[in-house]
Amino acid sequence: MLxxxxxxxxxxxxxxxxxxxxxxxxxxxxxxxxxxxxLAAAFVTYNVAERHANKAIDASLTTAxxxxxRQVKPIGNGLFIDFPRAAQxxxxxxPDDRVYYMVSTPPGQFILGxxxxxxxxxxxxxxLGEPYFYDGTMGERAKPISVRVAALYLSxxxxxxxxxxxxxxxxxxxxxxxxxxxxxxxxALPLSALMVLxxxxxxxxxxxxxxxxxxxxxxxxxxxxxxxxxxxxEAAPQEVRALAKAINSLLAxxxxxVSSQKRFISDAAHQLRTxxxxxxxxxxxxLNETSxxxxxxxxxxxxxSATRSAHLVNQLLTLARAEPESATxxxxxxxxxxxxxxxxxxxxxxxxxxxGIDLGFDGDDDASAVTVMxxxxxxxxxxxxxxxxxxxxxxxxxVVTVRVAPKDAQAIVEVEDNGPGLxxxxxxxxxxxxxxxxxxxxxxxxGLAIVKEIVGRHAGAVMxxxxxxxxxxxxxxxxxxx
Amino acid sequence: xxxxxxxxxxxxxxxxxxxxxxxxxEVEVAANGAVAEYLLLRQNFDLGVLDLGLPxxxxxxxxxxxxxxxxxxxxxxxxxxxxxxxxxxxLNAGADDYLTKPFDFPELEARIRAxxxxxRIGGGPVQQMGRLSFDRDARRAAIGSDVxxxxxxxxxLLDRLLAQRDKVVTKDQIAESWAVDRSESNPxxxxxxxxxxRRKLDGSGLAIRTVRGLGYLLESET
Numbered sequence: 072m073l074x075x076x077x078x079x080x081x082x083x084x085x086x087x088x089x090x091x092x093x094x095x096x097x098x099x100x101x102x103x104x105x106x107x108x109x110l111a112a113a114f115v116t117y118n119v120a121e122r123h124a125n126k127a128i129d130a131s132l133t134t135a136x137x138x139x140x141r142q143v144k145p146i147g148n149g150l151f152i153d154f155p156r157a158a159q160x161x162x163x164x165x166p167d168d169r170v171y172y173m174v175s176t177p178p179g180q181f182i183l184g185x186x187x188x189x190x191x192x193x194x195x196x197x198x199l200g201e202p203y204f205y206d207g208t209m210g211e212r213a214k215p216i217s218v219r220v221a222a223l224y225l226s227x228x229x230x231x232x233x234x235x236x237x238x239x240x241x242x243x244x245x246x247x248x249x250x251x252x253x254x255x256x257x258x259a260l261p262l263s264a265l266m267v268l269x270x271x272x273x274x275x276x277x278x279x280x281x282x283x284x285x286x287x288x289x290x291x292x293x294x295x296x297x298x299x300x301x302x303x304x305e306a307a308p309q310e311v312r313a314l315a316k317a318i319n320s321l322l323a324x325x326x327x328x329v330s331s332q333k334r335f336i337s338d339a340a341h342q343l344r345t346x347x348x349x350x351x352x353x354x355x356x357x358l359n360e361t362s363x364x365x366x367x368x369x370x371x372x373x374x375x376s377a378t379r380s381a382h383l384v385n386q387l388l389t390l391a392r393a394e395p396e397s398a399t400x401x402x403x404x405x406x407x408x409x410x411x412x413x414x415x416x417x418x419x420x421x422x423x424x425x426x427g428i429d430l431g432f433d434g435d436d437d438a439s440a441v442t443v444m445x446x447x448x449x450x451x452x453x454x455x456x457x458x459x460x461x462x463x464x465x466x467x468x469x470v471v472t473v474r475v476a477p478k479d480a481q482a483i484v485e486v487e488d489n490g491p492g493l494x495x496x497x498x499x500x501x502x503x504x505x506x507x508x509x510x511x512x513x514x515x516x517x518g519l520a521i522v523k524e525i526v527g528r529h530a531g532a533v534m535x536x537x538x539x540x541x542x543x544x545x546x547x548x549x550x551x552x553x
Numbered sequence: 554x555x556x557x558x559x560x561x562x563x564x565x566x567x568x569x570x571x572x573x574x575x576x577x578x579e580v581e582v583a584a585n586g587a588v589a590e591y592l593l594l595r596q597n598f599d600l601g602v603l604d605l606g607l608p609x610x611x612x613x614x615x616x617x618x619x620x621x622x623x624x625x626x627x628x629x630x631x632x633x634x635x636x637x638x639x640x641x642x643x644l645n646a647g648a649d650d651y652l653t654k655p656f657d658f659p660e661l662e663a664r665i666r667a668x669x670x671x672x673r674i675g676g677g678p679v680q681q682m683g684r685l686s687f688d689r690d691a692r693r694a695a696i697g698s699d700v701x702x703x704x705x706x707x708x709x710l711l712d713r714l715l716a717q718r719d720k721v722v723t724k725d726q727i728a729e730s731w732a733v734d735r736s737e738s739n740p741x742x743x744x745x746x747x748x749x750x751r752r753k754l755d756g757s758g759l760a761i762r763t764v765r766g767l768g769y770l771l772e773s774e775t
């Protein structure tokens with residue numbers, strides 16, 4: 072059960088991965104805070120830098136103001152200003168870092184300097200000899216210059232009739248902003264580099280952390296749809312192991328359900344055999360005992376039907392056995408495919424003879440073994456079905472030849488007949504279950520499906536080819552064992 | 554020839570016993586394992602035909618107990634189970650042959666006769682096929698009343714072909730059966746012996762067919 076809090080969290084968009092990639096989700100959640108931190112750091116750095124730059128500039132402005140103030144000397148009721156032209160030039164020299172000054176005797180009596188300097192904020196009773204700092208703009212309206220101004224109030228005059236003098240020095244803020252900007256860049260650059268490095272480390276970390284998930288995905292993706300064996304993960308973190316465990320228990324349940332269904336089919340098919348045997352035996356007996364030709368024909372049909380049902384039951388059971396759930400890796404062994412094919416062919420000869428078909432095996436007596444690895448009893452069924460198919464459909468008087476040969480890393484079995492063959496459109500189709508290309512004969516449409524299933528289980532392939540001038544060749548390719 | 558048929562399916566048992574009687578056997582039917590075991594151990598049967606899925610005592614158990622008491626009695630198993638494991642279990646329990654339901658009656662009859670031939674102590678009686686009579690005891694073959702002279706290898710070859718009549722005898726099997734015999738110093742190829750035997754079987758109504766790439770097969774000429 073999820074707590075209401077967790078459920079509420081789930082509803083926040085972007086908080087849970089949803090359908091997004093876990094990689095991207097984690098990356099986002101690790102890098103987004105970093106970006107915020109980076110922005111905050113940049114902001115704070117800029118402000119701190121600006122404050123320090125202001126302090127330095129304010130200090131220099133103070134010095135300059137005092138120095139200028141010293142040059143102003145009261146003489147009687149007037150002021151004597153000893154400010155040589157050279158000094159003025161030096162102060163106003165740097166065009167990028169202009170310094171402006173103004174000496175006045177408030178209220179509003181201009182004495183010396185640049186009249187455009189912004190007035191200090193009105194202060195009721197300014198302290199004398201203490202510099203005040205403020206920001207302002209000056210210059211033409213179209214192109215205002217932002218300045219930092221230091222204002223110093225001084226008193227002069229005689230006792231009892233004091234007069235105030237205001238000395239202002241302004242400096243363009245350009246230099247100050249430049250300084251702060253420089254400090255910001257100097258701090259932000261290494262910070263950014265650090266962040267990129269951090270992101271790379273985080274990315275690598277996420278990849279490494281999620282690698283077990285990718286491995287698990289590969290394990291699940293690569294398996295055959297009917298492979299229900301548990302997932303085996305070595306050295307996986309706890310969370311992934313828990314997931315694998317959950318999947319495994321599901322797989323086990325599916326496996327159990329599949330095999331119980333298979334068992335049921337198998338049991339049902341087995342149960343059908345005894346009554347079918349009874350039906351067949353009774354029919355055969357009746358056929359023997361009657362001399363009525365009409366009845367004989369009917370009984371013959373019943374017998375055929377029983378035979379066909381019996382064949383179907385057998386094929387169903389073979390198919391069930393051929394499916395991977397029924398037999399494990401146990402029972403796999405190396406064996407000579409040529410020998411097996413010769414044995415099977417020999418066993419089928421009596422049937423071929425009664426069907427008027429010349430069944431033969433193409434191979435030297437002392438040809439070398441063609442070794443494959445697998446379930447011999449299943450491959451035997453596959454071969455029986457291929458030959459059985461040829462005997463069923465090639466027709467009386469035809470020639471069926473079985474051939475086994477190694478080719479590169481493959482073992483090739485061919486069953487070739489010179490019967491009517493199969494239309495190209497049918498050659499792929501007849502490999503499916505219950506698909507028949509003809510309505511003749513007693514086939515049940517499972518033979519080639521069984522072959523395909525069995526050969527598929529042995530990592531092989533089966534295909535049907537036309538032969539010249541007529542006929543069909545069924546080819547099985549299997550990997551050879553070393 | 555007296556057979557015991559142990560089969561619990563009444564319809565199948567009825568048809569089989571009728572067919573077997575028609576084929577000339579004396580047949581006793583047991584409907585469950587306990588009766589089958591009792592009869593097999595108390596009476597003298599030439600052969601037992603056992604279904605594995607019997608009530609009361611299952612077929613495998615009956616088979617094991619009878620096998621313990623009568624080691625030489627031929628036992629044929631009929632079963633609805635045909636998995637590899639089932640087959641191995643049946644043969645391990647002592648079955649001489651194994652036939653899966655449903656089957657054709659001629660197949661069952663042929664197997665029963667083959668089993669009786671194979672397990673008969675002393676090689677069995679004179680085998681008759683077509684006009685050929687083959688007396689293993691007297692080591693004498695004849696077509697009609699004419700004795701056919703056979704060399705030891707020809708005899709072994711014909712013996713093998715007859716034992717597996719209508720079935721393929723591979724060249725390996727022929728070579729195998731010859732391996733014990735050293736009487737003919739320069740035996741020649743199998744083809745030469747087949748050729749000679751064919752000539753000697755002329756008029757017997759039997760034919761040795763060559764099966765491409767596999768071996769030979771003896772059948773009645775039609």
